[in-house]
Amino acid sequence: MEIQIKDLKVEVEGEEILKGLNLTVKEGEVVGLMGRNGSGKSTLAKVIFGHPDYEITHGDILVDGESIIDMDTDEIARLGIFLGFQSPNAIPGVSLNNLIRTAVHAKDPDGKMENAIKFIRRLKSQLGDLDLSEEFVNRPVNENASGGERKKLEMVQLYNLQSKLAILDEIDSGLDIDALKQVAETINNINQEKGTGFLLVTHYNRLLTHVKPSKIYLMADGQIKKSGGPELAVQLEEQGYDNLIAN
Ligand code: ADP
Ligand code: MG
Numbered sequence: 001m002e003i004q005i006k007d008l009k010v011e012v013e014g015e016e017i018l019k020g021l022n023l024t025v026k027e028g029e030v031v032g033l034m035g036r037n038g039s040g041k042s043t044l045a046k047v048i049f050g051h052p053d054y055e056i057t058h059g060d061i062l063v064d065g066e067s068i069i070d071m072d073t074d075e076i077a078r079l080g081i082f083l084g085f086q087s088p089n090a091i092p093g094v095s096l097n098n099l100i101r102t103a104v105h106a107k108d109p110d111g112k113m114e115n116a117i118k119f120i121r122r123l124k125s126q127l128g129d130l131d132l133s134e135e136f137v138n139r140p141v142n143e144n145a146s147g148g149e150r151k152k153l154e155m156v157q158l159y160n161l162q163s164k165l166a167i168l169d170e171i172d173s174g175l176d177i178d179a180l181k182q183v184a185e186t187i188n189n190i191n192q193e194k195g196t197g198f199l200l201v202t203h204y205n206r207l208l209t210h211v212k213p214s215k216i217y218l219m220a221d222g223q224i225k226k227s228g229g230p231e232l233a234v235q236l237e238e239q240g241y242d243n244l245i246a247n
Pocket of ligand 2: 086
C-alpha cells in the first residue's frame with residue numbers, strides 16, 4: 001500500500017493551513033515528518049481521515065492511486081490506515097479489551113474471532129512489554145491515564161489492528177526516556193514483523209535515532225520545504241528550522 005498526498009491545500013474556518021503539500025509513504029517504509037508548532041502536521045493527519053472541520057480546496061489524497069477524500073473515516077481505517085492521535089481522548093464506558101476486539105472484528109467481519117481468554121492474555125503481555133499495568137485491559141480507554149500512558153495505549157491498538165500504514169502524531173511527546181525506547185521498539189517490531197509503514201510526526205531527533213527512518217520531510221507553513229535522509233533530523237537539531245529551511 002502507498003499513500004500519496006498530492007499538492008494538497010486545506011482550509012479551516014476560511015484560513016489556508018496546508019498550502020500545496022506533497023508527500024508519499026509506502027508500506028514497510030519509516031518516514032519522519034518534522035516541523036515547528038503550527039506548521040500543519042496534525043492538520044495533515046486529521047485531513048487524511050476526513051475530519052469534518054477541514055476543507056480540501058485543491059489536490060488529492062491517494063491510496064494505491066485511488067482518491068480517498070470522499071470516503072468516510074471508518075472506510076479509510078478499514079483500508080488499513082491507522083492514526084495515533086497527538087492527544088488521545090478518553091472513551092468512557094469502553095474498555096481497551098472491547099475496543100480492540102470490536103475493531104479487529106469490524107476490519108475482518110468474516111474472520112474467526114480469537115478465543116476471548118487467549119486474546120486477553122495476549123493483550124496483557126503487550127501491555128507488559130510497554131510497562132503498563134494489566135488493569136488497562138478492563139479500564140475505560142485512556143480514562144485517568146497520563147499522557148504517556150495514552151501514547152502507549154495507542155501503540156497497543158496499532159499492534160492489534162495489523163495496519164498497513166500508521167500515522168503517529170507526536171507519539172513521543174509526554175514519554176520519559178525509558179518509555180520512548182519501549183515505544184520505539186514497538187514501532188520497530190511492528191514495522192519488521194508486519195511490514196507496516198510509518199509516518200512519524202515528531203519534533204525531536206531522539207525518536208528517530210531509535211527507529212531509523214529512511215526519509216525525513218521538513219514542513220513549514222503548510223508545505224514540505226525540504227526532504228532528505230536521517231541526517232536531516234540531526235542537522236535540524238543542530239541548526240534549527242530557520243537555518244535549514246532558508247538554505
Ligand atoms: P502542528 O500539528 O504542526 O503543530 P496544526 O496542524 O495543529 O499544527 O495547526 C496548524 C495551524 O492550523 C495552527 O495555526 C492552528 O491554530 C490551525 N488550526 C488547526 N486546526 C484548527 C481548527 N480546527 N480551527 C482553527 N484553527 C485550526
Ligand atoms: Mg500537532
